[in-house]
Amino acid sequence: MATATNGRNWIAVDWGTTRLRAWLMDGSDGVLDKVQSDRGMGALTPAGFETAFLEVAGEWIDGPTRVLACGMVGAKQGWADAGYAVAPSKPPSGAHAVPAPAEDPRLEVFLLPGVSQQRPADVMRGEETQVAGYLAANPGFDGVLCLPGTHTKWVQVSAGEIVSFRSFMTGEIFALLSGQSVLRHGLEGDGWDEAAFDEGVADGMARPQLLTSDLFGLRAEGLLHGKDASATRARLSGLLIGVELAGARHYWLGQQLAFIGAPVLAGAYLRGLKAQGAIGDRTDAEAMTLAGLCAARAGLA
Amino acid sequence: MATATNGRNWIAVDWGTTRLRAWLMDGSDGVLDKVQSDRGMGALTPAGFETAFLEVAGEWIDGPTRVLACGMVGAKQGWADAGYAVAPSKPPSGAHAVPAPAEDPRLEVFLLPGVSQQRPADVMRGEETQVAGYLAANPGFDGVLCLPGTHTKWVQVSAGEIVSFRSFMTGEIFALLSGQSVLRHGLEGDGWDEAAFDEGVADGMARPQLLTSDLFGLRAEGLLHGKDASATRARLSGLLIGVELAGARHYWLGQQLAFIGAPVLAGAYLRGLKAQGAIGDRTDAEAMTLAGLCAARAGLA
Numbered sequence: 001m002a003t004a005t006n007g008r009n010w011i012a013v014d015w016g017t018t019r020l021r022a023w024l025m026d027g028s029d030g031v032l033d034k035v036q037s038d039r040g041m042g043a044l045t046p047a048g049f050e051t052a053f054l055e056v057a058g059e060w061i062d063g064p065t066r067v068l069a070c071g072m073v074g075a076k077q078g079w080a081d082a083g084y085a086v087a088p089s090k091p092p093s094g095a096h097a098v099p100a101p102a103e104d105p106r107l108e109v110f111l112l113p114g115v116s117q118q119r120p121a122d123v124m125r126g127e128e129t130q131v132a133g134y135l136a137a138n139p140g141f142d143g144v145l146c147l148p149g150t151h152t153k154w155v156q157v158s159a160g161e162i163v164s165f166r167s168f169m170t171g172e173i174f175a176l177l178s179g180q181s182v183l184r185h186g187l188e189g190d191g192w193d194e195a196a197f198d199e200g201v202a203d204g205m206a207r208p209q210l211l212t213s214d215l216f217g218l219r220a221e222g223l224l225h226g227k228d229a230s231a232t233r234a235r236l237s238g239l240l241i242g243v244e245l246a247g248a249r250h251y252w253l254g255q256q257l258a259f260i261g262a263p264v265l266a267g268a269y270l271r272g273l274k275a276q277g278a279i280g281d282r283t284d285a286e287a288m289t290l291a292g293l294c295a296a297r298a299g300l301a
Numbered sequence: 302m303a304t305a306t307n308g309r310n311w312i313a314v315d316w317g318t319t320r321l322r323a324w325l326m327d328g329s330d331g332v333l334d335k336v337q338s339d340r341g342m343g344a345l346t347p348a349g350f351e352t353a354f355l356e357v358a359g360e361w362i363d364g365p366t367r368v369l370a371c372g373m374v375g376a377k378q379g380w381a382d383a384g385y386a387v388a389p390s391k392p393p394s395g396a397h398a399v400p401a402p403a404e405d406p407r408l409e410v411f412l413l414p415g416v417s418q419q420r421p422a423d424v425m426r427g428e429e430t431q432v433a434g435y436l437a438a439n440p441g442f443d444g445v446l447c448l449p450g451t452h453t454k455w456v457q458v459s460a461g462e463i464v465s466f467r468s469f470m471t472g473e474i475f476a477l478l479s480g481q482s483v484l485r486h487g488l489e490g491d492g493w494d495e496a497a498f499d500e501g502v503a504d505g506m507a508r509p510q511l512l513t514s515d516l517f518g519l520r521a522e523g524l525l526h527g528k529d530a531s532a533t534r535a536r537l538s539g540l541l542i543g544v545e546l547a548g549a550r551h552y553w554l555g556q557q558l559a560f561i562g563a564p565v566l567a568g569a570y571l572r573g574l575k576a577q578g579a580i581g582d583r584t585d586a587e588a589m590t591l592a593g594l595c596a597a598r599a600g601l602a
Contacts, residue, residue: 076524084525120514121521151483151517167517169482176477181470182452209509209547213421216452216468220422223377224385246510 010066011057012293014286015073016126017042017150021286022057029294033060041072041079049079050102053109067109068094068297070289071126074111084116084123088163091115091132091292093299112296115162122167126289127153130260133291134283135160143256147285148265150175152244154251166251168244171265174237177215183236186222191230194271200238201245201272208243215239241272252278260288311367312358313594315587316374317427318343318451322587323358330595334361342373342380350380351403354410368410369395369598371590372427375412385417385424389464392416392433392593394600413597416463423468427590428454431561434592435584436461444557448586449566451476453545455552467552469545472566475538478516484537487523492531495572501536502573505543512544542573553579561589 008027013020018040024033039052053067074082080100085092097110114125127147134145135157147153150171156163177183203214218236221227245252252273257280259266266282273280309328314321319341325334340353354368375383381401386393398411415426428448435446436458448454451472457464478484504515519537522528546553553574558581560567567583574581 116521116525118525121518121525123521123524166514167521168513169517170513172482173474173478173513173516176481177474180477180481181473205510207548208512209506209544209550211509211512211548212469212471212474212541212545213467213548215474216470217422220417220424220468223424224417224419224422240513243510244513247508247512247514249510 010068010297011060012290012297013053013057013067013069013073014071014126014129014289014293015069015078016040016071020052020056021289022053023290024057024060025294029297031290041075041077046077046079049073049100050104050107054104061106064106064108066300067107068097068112068293068300069100069109070112070129070293070296073100074098074113075125078111079109080111082111082113084114085128087115087117087165088161089115090161091128091135092296093132094296095299095301097296097300110300112293115165117165120166122165124153124155124165124167127155128162129292129296130285130288131155131157131162131292132295133288133293134258134260136291136295137283137288141256141258143258144251146248146252146257146259146261146266146269146280148259148261148269154248156251166248168247170240170244174240178233178236182219183215183232186219186227186229186232187236188229191228191233193228193231193234196231197234197238197268197271198275200235201242201275202238204239204242204244205246205276206242208246211239211243237268238272241268245269245272245276252280257281258283261285311369311598312361313591313598314354314358314368314370314374315372315427315430315590315594316370316379317341317372321353321357322590323354324591325358325361326595330598332591342376342378347378347380350374350401351405351408355405362407365407365409367601368408369398369413369594369601370401370410371413371430371594371597375399375414376426379412380410381412383412383414385415386429388416388418388466389462390416391462392429392436393597394433395597396600396602398597398601411601413594416466418466421467423466425454425456425466425468428456429463430593430597431586431589432456432458432463432593433596434589434594435559435561437592437596438584438589442557442559444559445552447549447553447558447560447562447567447570447581449560449562449570455549457552467549469548471541471545475541479534479537483520484516484533487520487528487530487533488537489530492529492534494529494532494535497532498535498539498569498572499576501539502543502546502576503539505540505545506547506577507543509544509547512540515540538569539573542569546570546573546577553581558582559584562586
């Protein structure tokens with residue numbers, strides 16, 4: 001089995017609120033092995049990170065090992081507080097990584113900072129590493145990267161820097177509304193009605209001031225007209241994404257645009273934008289995270 | 302102790318999702334006694350309503366007793382499905398009430414229908430009785446009634462009819478965001494910053510398309526600038542109410558306007574509207590519910 005003992009191998013880690021991914025890497029940034037766990041930072045106390053990490057990746061380690069991690073693991077409630085670079089800024093490299101305390105003498109752990117913005121106040125932690133990965137693959141990129149997720153980010157990138165960015169709580173609000181609000185009663189199953197999504201996007205963009213009313217309308221449509229779950233779910237998503245697209249308009253209108261995210265979610269954004277005459281590419285988020293960790297590792301002392 | 306045995310006394314009931322209120326009434330609609338319980342319909346199966354009612358109001362009953370109830374107790378998952386009157390419509394009276402099944406031969410239970418609207422699809426159940434109570438006290442009223450709550454209603458009333466209405470999920474979304482989203486971390490205590498509320502209303506009204514971004518901004522402001530809980534809570538409420546006021550504009554602009562609701566919540570709406578040059582009265586919701594039940598009782602066969 002591959003281990004990190006040869007002194008050149010290292011471990012790349014993407015440690016978010018709900019999930020931990022780790023890759024055993026060789027000295028040329030080739031992937032030797034990979035693990036994934038649901039031990040996200042949200043469920044851990046600061047003292048629990050080392051134990052959790054060793055449970056997940058311990059069998060790779062039989063000597064001194066470097067670990068470079070990005071994501072919420074570097075938040076104030078994380079393994080250690082890795083702070084933020086302040087935009088405009090290049091994505092933080094290994095030179096800015098903060099050491100995390102470890103009892104196990106074999107572990108040398110570094111955490112990448114996030115990126116913050118003063119006005120309007122905003123923060124990212126993890127996405128900056130995906131931006132770094134995208135820039136490593138597309139060094140001349142000048143435009144906007146959209147990273148859909150729990151807190152979707154729109155990031156203006158120029159000359160290798162994160163110039164400005166804006167987050168939207170679209171994903172978290174969708175999860176709360178579909179799982180815990182009165183709307184959950186109309187959402188059995190997991191179907192998806194593309195036409196209802198399109199209509200939701202159009203309505204959300206055209207009249208964002210009616211969002212919280214249109215949301216209640218989903219419940220009423222279910223009660224009065226038997227609107228089915230797949231149309232309800234798709235319209236709910238469409239309304240939220242439509243409002244976001246209206247708010248993020250200057251991030252996508254007339255811009256070079258690329259999405260970093262899962263196919264289904266990024267596809268929903270791209271479909272919504274297509275109706276506005278905007279187009280964009282899509283790149284896989286996990287691949288960009290790993291590429292960003294590799295790019296950052298080059299900066300470790 | 303007062304009971305319902307004299308054949309003229311009756312019991313008025315307001316039975317919502319989370320709460321049950323009942324009043325023992327004399328034949329002239331004077332209140333003889335009152336009870337309240339947290340046995341809302343949301344926690345009951347259809348078979349459980351009679352038992353729950355007798356536990357709460359049973360000691361009033363020692364002979365044949367009429368009961369008239371409004372609210373979610375008349376929903377499909379309630380004691381019985383009381384259906385809806387379809388707007389435009391007068392608030393349903395006792396003549397439209399639906400009998401609910403009871404094993405106890407002393408009980409004669411009637412449930413008031415809600416009101417529905419076909420386009421845009423909308424429903425109310427309980428608020429129509431408050432509207433009836435308001436109209437009983439203000440028979441010539443022509444204007445808009447706003448009933449703030451979990452699902453705030455704006456109701457256009459003319460010639461004694463509910464002409465049209467629109468619901469907003471403002472209250473439920475506030476509860477979800479402040480209790481279960483990432484924003485809960487910045488909301489310890491129960492303070493309230495009036496200036497932050499005003500700014501939130503103004504921002505929500507002026508740029509509703511940025512709602513889900515401004516919400517995330519509350520988290521970022523807490524992390525970066527130490528924004529305190531009372532400012533965060535008040536701005537959160539202000540943003541949601543501001544978006545609603547923008548969406549409900551044609552319901553309040555240039556209209557005779559009255560609020561039926563709790564002082565703090567109705568006061569927040571009134572404060573938001575005052576900045577727009579709109580004014581309105583406020584009336585107590587519980588008093589209007591009881592007045593509406595009394596008005597409806599006159600129509601029982």
